[in-house]
Amino acid sequence: MKNKKKRPVYFLSAIGKSGIITWILIILIWEIASKFNTPEFLPGPLATLKGLRELIDRGVLWDDVRISLQRVGIGWIRGIIIAVPAGLLIGRFKPIRFLFEPFINFFRFVPAIGFLTLFLMWFGVGEASKLMLITYASVFPIMINTIAAVSGIDPVKYQAAESLGASPLQSFFTVTVPGSVPGIFTGIRLGLSGAIISIVSAEMLAASEGIGYLIYTSRLYYRTDWIFTGIVVLGLFGFIADKVLRKIGNSAFKFYGIVNQ
Amino acid sequence: MLESKTTGKKIVIKGLNKQFEQEKKGLLFSKNINPDAVFADEPSGYVLRDVNLEIAEGEFHIFLGASGCGKSTLLNIIAGFLEATDGEVLLDGKKIKKPGSERGVVFQSAEAAVFPWLTVRKNVEYGLKMQGVNKKERRRIADECIELVGLKGHEKKHPSELSGGMKQRVQIARSIASNPEILIMDEPFGALDAQTRRNLQDELITIWKKTKKTILFVTHDLQEAVYLGQKISIFSAAPDAKIAMQIPVPYDYPRKLDDPDVSEFTRNVHKVLEEAINAHGAAVDKSA
Ligand SMILES: Nc1ncnc2c1ncn2[C@@H]1O[C@H](COP(=O)(O)OP(=O)(O)O)[C@@H](O)[C@H]1O
Ligand SMILES: [Mg+2]
Numbered sequence: 001m002k003n004k005k006k007r008p009v010y011f012l013s014a015i016g017k018s019g020i021i022t023w024i025l026i027i028l029i030w031e032i033a034s035k036f037n038t039p040e041f042l043p044g045p046l047a048t049l050k051g052l053r054e055l056i057d058r059g060v061l062w063d064d065v066r067i068s069l070q071r072v073g074i075g076w077i078r079g080i081i082i083a084v085p086a087g088l089l090i091g092r093f094k095p096i097r098f099l100f101e102p103f104i105n106f107f108r109f110v111p112a113i114g115f116l117t118l119f120l121m122w123f124g125v126g127e128a129s130k131l132m133l134i135t136y137a138s139v140f141p142i143m144i145n146t147i148a149a150v151s152g153i154d155p156v157k158y159q160a161a162e163s164l165g166a167s168p169l170q171s172f173f174t175v176t177v178p179g180s181v182p183g184i185f186t187g188i189r190l191g192l193s194g195a196i197i198s199i200v201s202a203e204m205l206a207a208s209e210g211i212g213y214l215i216y217t218s219r220l221y222y223r224t225d226w227i228f229t230g231i232v233v234l235g236l237f238g239f240i241a242d243k244v245l246r247k248i249g250n251s252a253f254k255f256y257g258i259v260n261q
Numbered sequence: 262m263l264e265s266k267t268t269g270k271k272i273v274i275k276g277l278n279k280q281f282e283q284e285k286k287g288l289l290f291s292k293n294i295n296p297d298a299v300f301a302d303e304p305s306g307y308v309l310r311d312v313n314l315e316i317a318e319g320e321f322h323i324f325l326g327a328s329g330c331g332k333s334t335l336l337n338i339i340a341g342f343l344e345a346t347d348g349e350v351l352l353d354g355k356k357i358k359k360p361g362s363e364r365g366v367v368f369q370s371a372e373a374a375v376f377p378w379l380t381v382r383k384n385v386e387y388g389l390k391m392q393g394v395n396k397k398e399r400r401r402i403a404d405e406c407i408e409l410v411g412l413k414g415h416e417k418k419h420p421s422e423l424s425g426g427m428k429q430r431v432q433i434a435r436s437i438a439s440n441p442e443i444l445i446m447d448e449p450f451g452a453l454d455a456q457t458r459r460n461l462q463d464e465l466i467t468i469w470k471k472t473k474k475t476i477l478f479v480t481h482d483l484q485e486a487v488y489l490g491q492k493i494s495i496f497s498a499a500p501d502a503k504i505a506m507q508i509p510v511p512y513d514y515p516r517k518l519d520d521p522d523v524s525e526f527t528r529n530v531h532k533v534l535e536e537a538i539n540a541h542g543a544a545v546d547k548s549a
Binding site for chain 2: 161163175181
């Protein structure tokens with residue numbers, strides 16, 4: 001009896017939680033808004049879909065997607081490789097922290113795009129400067145979250161480790177590192193969004209492929225629908241990647257007693 | 262060094278004083294600090310002043326005192342986490358300078374002290390691993406300790422799957438696994454509900470009987486002190502707290518707190534405790 005009554009409620013709340021309603025609303029508003037504008041100014045969802053179709057048919061979309069994802073992936077992974085160890089050391093050892101903190105607190109407010117022309121000048125117009133830009137964008141969220149995670153470890157854990165015979169080096173690897181894993185993971189997620197965001201800036205100049213390049217150059221041909229396609233593809237990629245990462249995080253770190261919503 | 266064999270005492274505390282570095286801002290808002298001392302140029306005054314104490318090997322020793330009198334400070338000095346301002350703590354005649362695995366520590370908050378990323382078994386094996394004990398031996402000792410604290414069957418769980426009492430058991434097993442000579446416990450059952458607390462008290466007595474360890478146990482709970490201790494050291498109130506009196510508890514285990522003799526004894530200890538706290542007159546936080 002009880003179950004019967006509750007089932008539709010569960011069903012409705014499941015729909016609510018899944019975000020489907022939001023999507024339907026957005027698409028609806030988008031479609032309505034596009035009716036009042038020219039397709040050059042604001043193409044609707046259907047026009048965007050057509051544009052997408054066209055890009056697929058021409059065989060350029062997959063190449064653009066692949067090359068952008070590759071850049072994002074490489075830059076992001078480089079960011080992780082730099083920022084996680086750096087963050088762990090900066091978070092754990094005071095002298096290192098005093099040395100680097102002013103530097104971090106300065107540069108984290110300078111967006112990647114601010115370095116665009118400098119990087120082109122320094123590292124040339126090839127892949128190197130693009131990857132550098134994406135790496136730069138993902139380093140700070142990862143590093144800052146790693147430092148915060150290390151600082152958040154209860155000092156009692158270090159006392160416990162020490163009185164159980166752990167050397168400072170042992171307690172770094174058995175307390176600092178595992179103790180900051182959930183925070184590092186949050187940083188890695190934010191680092192990925194930083195990398196995705198910066199792909200457009202990275203491909204803005206001196207690129208001949210990529211989603212950023214697509215978005216940036218479509219304007220020259222008045223193909224606003226392709227710009228939208230690019231935006232949707234980027235957004236979708238970020239959305240899906242973040243969902244996957246969260247899922248992985250939630251199941252891998254369940255025992256930490258923390259669940260990222 | 263010469264003294265070590267002649268005293269026959271496990272732990273000797275001599276003329277120990279402790280004052281914290283002056284942190285004016287912090288001190289202004291913490292209790293039991295003489296407000297006049299806060300803005301004086303000299304350090305804030307002594308938390309512990311002239312603590313002298315001898316604890317025999319294998320003794321179940323209780324430190325009883327009001328909140329804020331310096332019990333944790335003393336235990337932290339014995340554990341090696343804090344340095345005494347003057348005086349010394351000798352263990353088998355050797356001065357304690359830093360933490361060591363011969364002194365196992367059970368912290369007040371098991372939540373904070375256990376490693377949530379390790380299973381129960383790995384938590385218990387932790388000290389042995391740090392000390393380089395091989396895998397097979399580690400496993401054997403850990404399982405023995407897990408059984409001793411009544412966690413058999415929970416070896417593969419993570420702390421987040423355990424209740425507060427079980428987490429505290431993990432902590433106890435983790436300390437015991439390294440086979441320390443001394444077990445230092447700072448209000449370990451303070452956060453537990455009455456029933457769990459009673460169970461753990463009984464189990465601690467059993468463990469103590471089995472392992473013959475010297476136990477230093479801090480509590481501000483008179484009942485707990487009388488239920489557990491062979492000897493009770495009573496703190497006077499802060500500042501300048503010292504051991505006001507040592508009272509041996511002349512009853513066998515398990516004790517019955519509602520036994521007329523025992524309750525009479527408890528009342529007497531209570532009187533001593535009150536006197537020790539009030540001896541200072543001013544600057545005493547009675548509500549604690
Ligand atoms: N790190 C510290 N710095 C300054 N004062 C401290 C510090 N730790 C403890 N105290 C002070 O020392 C006194 C004794 O504290 P504590 O040993 O924790 O008491 P208890 O464990 O008996 O409740 C308190 O007044 C407390 O404010
Ligand atoms: Mg305390």
